[in-house]
Amino acid sequence: MPEPSLLALIPAYNEEARIEPVLRAYAHFFAQNYSGPFQLVVVLNGCKDNTLGVVQRVARDFPSISWLDFPAPIGKGGALIEGLKLAGKADLIGYVDADGATPPRAYLELVKKIGAADCVIGSRWLPGAVIHQSQTGNRQFASRVFHFIVQSLFWMNIRDTQCGAKVMKRAVAEKVHPALCIADMAFDINLLYSIQRAGFKILEVPTEWTDQVGSKVTLARSSLTMLLSVIRVRLIYSPFYKLLRPLRPLEAWVYKKLRAPQPLAGAVEQTRAEA
Ligand SMILES: Nc1nc2c(ncn2[C@@H]2O[C@H](COP(=O)(O)OP(=O)(O)O)[C@@H](O)[C@H]2O)c(=O)[nH]1
Ligand SMILES: [Mg+2]
Numbered sequence: 001m002p003e004p005s006l007l008a009l010i011p012a013y014n015e016e017a018r019i020e021p022v023l024r025a026y027a028h029f030f031a032q033n034y035s036g037p038f039q040l041v042v043v044l045n046g047c048k049d050n051t052l053g054v055v056q057r058v059a060r061d062f063p064s065i066s067w068l069d070f071p072a073p074i075g076k077g078g079a080l081i082e083g084l085k086l087a088g089k090a091d092l093i094g095y096v097d098a099d100g101a102t103p104p105r106a107y108l109e110l111v112k113k114i115g116a117a118d119c120v121i122g123s124r125w126l127p128g129a130v131i132h133q134s135q136t137g138n139r140q141f142a143s144r145v146f147h148f149i150v151q152s153l154f155w156m157n158i159r160d161t162q163c164g165a166k167v168m169k170r171a172v173a174e175k176v177h178p179a180l181c182i183a184d185m186a187f188d189i190n191l192l193y194s195i196q197r198a199g200f201k202i203l204e205v206p207t208e209w210t211d212q213v214g215s216k217v218t219l220a221r222s223s224l225t226m227l228l229s230v231i232r233v234r235l236i237y238s239p240f241y242k243l244l245r246p247l248r249p250l251e252a253w254v255y256k257k258l259r260a261p262q263p264l265a266g267a268v269e270q271t272r273a274e275a
Contacts, residue, residue, distance in 0.1 A: 003036035004091035006111060006167075009083035010042045011076045013216050015098040016049040020058055022100040027062035029104035034111075039090065040065045042098070043083040046073030075261030077187025081180045087173035094167030099212040102165040106208035111167050118172045118200035121158070121192070122165035122207030129206040136211075142223050149227065153234045154193050158204055161188050165207060172200050181236075183261035185222055186229035193233060225260035232263060 008026070012019055023040065030038040042055045044067060052069055059065040068082060080095055087093045092114060096102050102122060110120045124131060125147075134140065143162065150161055162185070175198050182190035195202055232251075235241050255262050 097164035
């Protein structure tokens with residue numbers, strides 16, 4: 001029996017220098033090793049470099065590669081919120097970083113485990129994970145602090161919410177999509193928490209990871225933005241959320257100061273209406 005159809009999104013922000021070998025490796029590997037239909041959709045957001053030209057050039061060599069280009073800086077979350085709208089096109093939809101931190105074979109391992117769950121996420125912190133190059137000390141420290149905050153706020157019991165490799169069944173993406181509103185790197189928390197709340201099962205599996213040079217994350221600013229965003233997600237699911245509406249302009253101002261992509265307000269209203 002052929003494997004289910006798979007659509008993998010790659011959010012890309014100024015990735016002209018890193019993305020080409022990754023696209024080639026994924027397209028090649030999945031053509032050779034995956035029997036189901038496979039599509040790779042690069043979602044460009046706010047790129048100021050020639051990522052688009054690079055993606056277009058590689059796409060000429062691989063029919064499995066296409067792209068969506070959003071000229072506005074809508075963030076990794078914004079790009080994935082847009083990309084997940086394509087869920088109807090495949091049985092499984094997921095995403096992976098543009099820099100090749102997750103090799104194609106490790107991504108395929110996640111995909112193969114989906115039978116037992118609704119969503120499978122790669123973990124760098126579970127026993128069995130293979131880390132070829134770890135994140136910098138500062139990054140690891142920030143990551144552990146972030147993990148502690150996320151665990152205290154959401155009790156999801158997920159060891160690594162931030163690994164860039166995730167895959168879910170179509171029905172899961174379609175069900176939670178209206179609840180997605182976080183545009184920055186805390187998008188993953190937004191996604192995982194809505195998946196758990198909707199009653200779906202998330203399976204966390206040890207993965208393979210090579211931290212790559214050229215990270216687009218500016219630690220101080222990204223940490224503050226992510227902190228603000230996880231608090232925001234927590235509040236959305238609290239009874240007080242409506243009372244906080246007058247603070248919206250202040251919130252918009254803070255995101256702007258942090259040069260972070262604004263959360264989508266509309267989607268939040270939908271979540272409340274559904275809840
Ligand atoms: N930092 C950042 N990354 C983005 C953005 N939009 C998409 N991405 C993608 O998010 C992924 C992870 O980014 P990266 O810089 O590798 O983060 P790191 O590996 O966690 O240091 C890459 O595929 C980026 O291209 C954005 O607005 N900011
Ligand atoms: Mg990276």
